[in-house]
Amino acid sequence: MAKSLDDLLALADAPVEVTISKGKRPVRLRWPSFQEWHDLSVAHRALKGQDPPAELIARTVAVCVANADGGREYSDADVPTLVAGDPRVLMQLYVKCWETVLRNDEQAVQAEEGK
Numbered sequence: 001m002a003k004s005l006d007d008l009l010a011l012a013d014a015p016v017e018v019t020i021s022k023g024k025r026p027v028r029l030r031w032p033s034f035q036e037w038h039d040l041s042v043a044h045r046a047l048k049g050q051d052p053p054a055e056l057i058a059r060t061v062a063v064c065v066a067n068a069d070g071g072r073e074y075s076d077a078d079v080p081t082l083v084a085g086d087p088r089v090l091m092q093l094y095v096k097c098w099e100t101v102l103r104n105d106e107q108a109v110q111a112e113e114g115k
Contacts, residue, residue: 002024010096015028015029015030015031015066015070016028016029016031016100016101018093018096018100020089020092020093020096021088021092022086022088022089022092025066026041027093027096028065028066028067028070029064029065029066029096029097029100029101030064030065030070030071030072030101031101032063032064032101032102035061035106037102040056040059040060040063041102041104043056043059044056054083055079055083056088057083057090057091057094058079058080058082058083059076059079060094060097060098060102061074061082061090061093061094061097062074062076062078062079062082063097064097064101064102065093066094089109
């Protein structure tokens with residue numbers, strides 16, 4: 001059975017907790033707004049199979065990492081700080097973002113519809 005709009009909105013408010021190899025505690029990822037997701041998706045598609053630049057990887061992580069209130073932990077102004085940080089942490093978070101809160105393939109849709 002398809003979820004109601006209220007059910008979908010409730011999902012949007014629930015952060016996903018992920019753990020990375022250097023992490024001592026889980027990191028919370030937020031469901032981005034449609035506009036945030038769309039902007040990232042368009043930027044990644046424009047790469048046409050090329051590797052994303054560091055700034056796009058960091059911007060993706062900045063959109064997804066949640067603070068304690070479920071909002072964004074990092075703003076776009078924090079992207080240079082993320083780029084300068086530990087690349088292993090940044091890349092693990094980037095992968096986790098696409099595996100969870102940014103994922104939109106048919107398998108992900110079917111998994112949500114089956115709940």
